[in-house]
Amino acid sequence: MLTTSCKKLTGICFLAFPQQQSLLLSELKNRFNISIDTSGVMNSSGSLRLSKGPQKSTFYGDLLYFPDKDAFLNASGGKLPYWARTCMTEPFLLHFDSIGQAAGELKKLQRNWAPYQYTCFRRAQLIQEKLPYINLKERKFPLTIPDSSMGLYTLIDEHTLIASAKTTSALPAGALNLVEDHENPPSRAYLKIQESLTLASSFYGCTLPGPGQKCFEAGACPGGWTWVLTELGAQVHAVDRAPLDDRLMNNPLVKFQAHDAFTLTPQEIGPVDWVFSDVICYPERLLKWIHTWLDSGLTRHMICTIKMQGEIDWKLIGEFAAIPDSHIVHLNYNKHELTFIL
Incomplete structure (x- = not known):
């Protein structure tokens, strides 16, 4: 039996x-x-x-x-x-x-x-x-x-x-495993923003960036994240010291500015629906930058990669997590990094 x-x-x-x-x-x-x-x-x-x-x-x-x-x-x-x-x-x-x-x-x-x-x-x-x-x-x-x-x-x-x-x-x-596009995106980083946008929609019930919405992306080169946003129909103010992929530089939805993105104030950028950052920087600097944007009241949503510099400072990660209504996640497409979603 x-x-x-x-x-x-x-x-x-x-x-x-x-x-x-x-x-x-x-x-x-x-x-x-x-x-x-x-x-x-x-x-x-x-x-x-x-x-x-x-x-x-x-x-x-x-x-x-x-x-x-x-x-x-x-x-x-x-x-x-x-x-x-x-x-x-x-x-x-x-x-x-x-x-x-x-x-x-x-x-x-x-x-x-x-x-x-x-x-x-x-x-x-x-x-x-x-x-x-x-x-x-x-x-x-x-x-x-x-x-x-x-x-x-x-x-x-x-x-x-x-x-x-x-x-x-x-x-x-x-795990969210996405169909990959090996031809069009200028970098594999596009998978991170696709996953994080999917999670943001799930967390908050918000619509994805799209036609009529404005996005600000810090450290946009070579343009993997910008590519995703323009494919959704959103306008992107992309800032980096180096130019984006030529196809994006010629895209009418993209406004490119050669600059250190973290030294631009929210008031200089103006109101936007979404703020994005995949910049390699110390988490302390990113946290301060996030608070600057939140204190300005000039954006509703943020997605930022927290890139670890050696040993993880868990007290500092707790400060990210303490931001009201935010989520800290490790994406399927993250490596030694976490993602801040608001």
Whole structure:
């Protein structure tokens, strides 16, 4: 007889961004004072021991299981790590004999499930085929993110999975993967603004920049962000010491100004609907610049990349996060950086 068993877990799971496990561990240690011993084997066949106490944390591929959710939430003040693309907030272990059983048990809990896999790829695919359809393909910008959270499951062997119906993201495995344009954008940075605009629309219910709207972009060269904004039909006041791609310099929607963007005051720029910055600068300078714009009252929305200079100053990041109604996120297309969205 085929059987299943389900065990509710006491912990919480964090899914790291690809190839960024070390940044997740660093954030847990330096932001939340939660140290994980990395001398062990970081996979499902071996556990990582916490620096204090007998409990164990375990990596399943990029998925980190932390065994005491209440202890984590107390240590973090209820905050979650930026370097987790999604979190399983109510994880459980499901033991099953057949693929149909696994899919059936998941469907009893909710409709929408997405996999994260590091092993048993074919078996996970067969389970997913028996679940209600969700789009796991790359998405074309612009797009809308659904409101409800996306369940997540991970096979850890052929007959066991760890899953949670409740997660912190409505995206499959917490990542927005976009269809790439390899011909038209002047740089790959366009993916960052496409992702951040999608999130801004989800956070605030605002429309994307478009015809009749004015944008100011600091440090616009070579023009990846400007290209996205003009494709949406918005007017862009682009400022940089170096010129943009020739196609953008000749675009009637673009007003280019050769200047150090951070030395221009909001009053010199005038009222705009959106302010953007992907400038390489110290986070302290960016924070001051953001406050200058907010104090001016001359813009409604801002999207700025916080580029880290060596070790992250978490107290300073907290000052960004303390700005009312703002969001700090790590994008799927960010590297050693965070993004400020307002």
